[in-house]
């Protein structure tokens with residue numbers, strides 16, 4: 057990784073291939089460019105919920121390596137009707153129903169994936185992973201429940217790596233540290249889910265069977281960057297203390313307000329990352345392009361916390377599916 061100390065600080069140029077919409081980044085280091093990725097760039101795309109794509113051209117081979125995190129593009133109508141777009145004519149689902157991936161949306165967005173990292177196994181994290189794994193041949197890394205869901209959908213064992221948290225695996229172009237974590241403190245801190253999906257589960261699984269199964273974060277080392285990911289609005293401070301990512305994807309939905317000093321503790325433990333991007337703070341029950349697909353007020357409130365806790369961090373607000381290019385110089 058190319059992060060340097062104060063004497064030789066990496067300047068991250070943020071190259072946003074498309075507009076950041078109503079959240080222009082205002083730093084003088086920001087450039088807006090079009091054109092293909094450079095061979096030293098790391099490109100992010102936000103899928104919504106906790107879903108991301110990171111892609112980079114590898115130094116050794118010149119090939120592109122693609123890492124997906126909790127890719128969930130279907131954005132189905134389940135859960136709370138309050139979040140449904142009244143103009144959305146798609147079917148809605150109850151917890152007794154089975155969700156099916158929106159393969160048209162996925163096929164239009166995802167051609168290649170080498171790794172799929174799954175932070176927990178709720179539907180908005182795991183639901184599209186079997187289809188994407190079949191389509192791309194990507195290796196899926198997740199805890200036992202995630203992996204048993206993959207097996208239920210016929211993803212071959214050669215594509216499955218089961219982890220419990222604490223592993224730090226080298227894959228050549230990419231290395232991935234698995235970080236034990238905690239789920240968001242939903243329901244006024246009363247949320248707790250201890251169920252797992254056992255080996256031998258068979259498809260189709262109902263929404264109610266897609267249980268958390270434990271929560272993970274990841275540290276992804278790729279293209280000279282260290283990226284910390286979050287899938288929930290919680291963390292174990294001692295598990296992240298001392299990590300020095302230059303890019304942090306931070307869970308930003310309001311449940312983080314249940315946590316003591318959430319944003320200041322995170323920023324301090326992670327060494328005040330150079331780039332912070334909020335995640336899991338959109339309305340993932342509304343399709344792409346819906347007028348209610350974002351949660352602007354959530355993101356604005358979280359952004360204010362970051363600006364106060366880590367004023368030197370660059371805050372980038374992602375828009376669905378729009379590439380964000382970062383490179384070190």
Ligand SMILES: [Zn+2]
Pocket residue numbers: 176178239268
């Ligand atoms: Zn969840």
